[in-house]
Amino acid sequence: MSLFSISFMLSGLCASASEGLSDVLSSGISQEISAGGTESGGILAVQYLFYFLIIILGIVFLTLFRRRVSRGLTCAAVKEKCLTLKKLLEETLDSSGRKKKKSVKNPARVAILRSAAEEAMWSASRLVDERRNLLFDGITENLDQIANLFAAAEGTFASEEETEKIVREALEKTEAVLAKIEAAMPESKELDK
Numbered sequence: 481m482s483l484f485s486i487s488f489m490l491s492g493l494c495a496s497a498s499e500g501l502s503d504v505l506s507s508g509i510s511q512e513i514s515a516g517g518t519e520s521g522g523i524l525a526v527q528y529l530f531y532f533l534i535i536i537l538g539i540v541f542l543t544l545f546r547r548r549v550s551r552g553l554t555c556a557a558v559k560e561k562c563l564t565l566k567k568l569l570e571e572t573l574d575s576s577g578r579k580k581k582k583s584v585k586n587p588a589r590v591a592i593l594r595s596a597a598e599e600a601m602w603s604a605s606r607l608v609d610e611r612r613n614l615l616f617d618g619i620t621e622n623l624d625q626i627a628n629l630f631a632a633a634e635g636t637f638a639s640e641e642e643t644e645k646i647v648r649e650a651l652e653k654t655e656a657v658l659a660k661i662e663a664a665m666p667e668s669k670e671l672d673k
Contacts, residue, residue, distance in 0.1 A: 553606055558616065559661045561600035562623070562654060568596050569651040573644070584643045587634065593650070594630035601627055615664040622657045626650045 572589060584590075601623035604616045633646045 553603070553610060555607065555613070555616070555661065555665050558600065558604045558607055558619070559658070559665070561596070561603050562658050562661060565593070565596045565600055565626075566651065566654045566658065568593055569647055569654060572647055573651065584647060585640055590630055590633050590643065593647070594627055594634060597623060597627040597630060597650070616661075619657055619660050619664070622653060622660070626653050626657075629653075 572584060572593065601620060604620040604623055607613050607616050608620055629646050629650050633643050
């Protein structure tokens, strides 16, 4: 069960429970008023208690979600995403003429390469923002340049040679990024301590 479906079910449950509580309380208030009484403070307290419980459940849910998202935020995770990008780039260059699916001619392949570069860039960016690891700031900029190369290739009707040139340039930049990550990893381990 995905996190989105759980949150969707939780919001639906809260909405239906709130609606049911409102119906019960409004019918109770209308019976009290028709009997000559006034609106009781107890009913209002029950409503506030219900909404307080919904807020507490939401805070607990968001805390668990945040902990789950930030768990994989390490230098090694960024390196792994860069290695995946490098592997995809090498596969694309190796199969330029043979397989249409992994070829430079295939626009879907260029989109996959761009997606991998953006994923690595966003991981490095989160590492800079959340962990205050400024060593990865230059790496983030380099990965952004790689993603922009593929964005340019996607938006134009470039020839196969031009696209292959872009892929080779991206591979060179990715190898340079990996070298920077290797140099920054011992320093970032010291910062984490």
